[in-house]
Amino acid sequence: GGIITQTPKFLIGQEGQKLTLKCQQNFNHDTMYWYRQDSGKGLRLIYYSITENDLQKGDLSEGYDASREKKSSFSLTVTSAQKNEMAVFLCASSQPGQGPGQLYFGEGSKLTVL
Amino acid sequence: AQSVTQPDARVTVSEGASLQLRCKYSYSGTPYLFWYVQYPRQGLQLLLKYYSGDPVVQGVNGFEAEFSKSNSSFHLRKASVHWSDSAVYFCVLSVNNYAQGLTFGLGTRVSVFP
Numbered sequence: 001g002g003i004i005t006q007t008p009k010f011l012i013g014q015e016g017q018k019l020t021l022k023c024q025q026n027f028n029h030d031t032m033y034w035y036r037q038d039s040g041k042g043l044r045l046i047y048y049s050i051t052e053n054d055l056q057k058g059d060l061s062e063g064y065d066a067s068r069e070k071k072s073s074f075s076l077t078v079t080s081a082q083k084n085e086m087a088v089f090l091c092a093s094s095q096p097g098q099g100p101g102q103l104y105f106g107e108g109s110k111l112t113v114l
Numbered sequence: 115a116q117s118v119t120q121p122d123a124r125v126t127v128s129e130g131a132s133l134q135l136r137c138k139y140s141y142s143g144t145p146y147l148f149w150y151v152q153y154p155r156q157g158l159q160l161l162l163k164y165y166s167g168d169p170v171v172q173g174v175n176g177f178e179a180e181f182s183k184s185n186s187s188f189h190l191r192k193a194s195v196h197w198s199d200s201a202v203y204f205c206v207l208s209v210n211n212y213a214q215g216l217t218f219g220l221g222t223r224v225s226v227f228p
Contacts, residue, residue: 105157
């Protein structure tokens, strides 16, 4: 088996601050994802990457940057944190050929902006 | 565009009782359908999946789901719940073979009481 590790688990920032979340996976999966989970809004895709150095925008990419410098890691940056923002960011990975919808998720990083 | 509706935001059930969670989808073609579960302070985990064939699919921990094309539904069932089944359950739709095309429902929070 494998694991997805997200750091930090909790992130507190100030309005306007640039904040970075990191994700590591040891499944050796090609594809990695960042989702945002808001209460009452389900999961929304921010960015995904199908291989090292590839970046693809999801439905919610505005206000975020991503980086995939290694196959095993995928970072997400909130470019300017919004006041009173609160959300959980979930990293996931998958492998083409294992069938659609088979994602493996990390435990999440909870963002609070003061 | 496709969509997923989980009409029940919260469900409360007694331990040992049966459970059914409803899921309706909107898509004109043949979908791939999934149920994911999110236990407290954990990431999402795949519970079961439907690609084609037998409309009743079995998952982990005694869960099963039934696909109905005529009703555009994919309801989740368990015959006898345990307190450890308390979690948030997400119905998920994919219309292609790519994991980045997933549409998540808003989730149903299940609370099991002794």
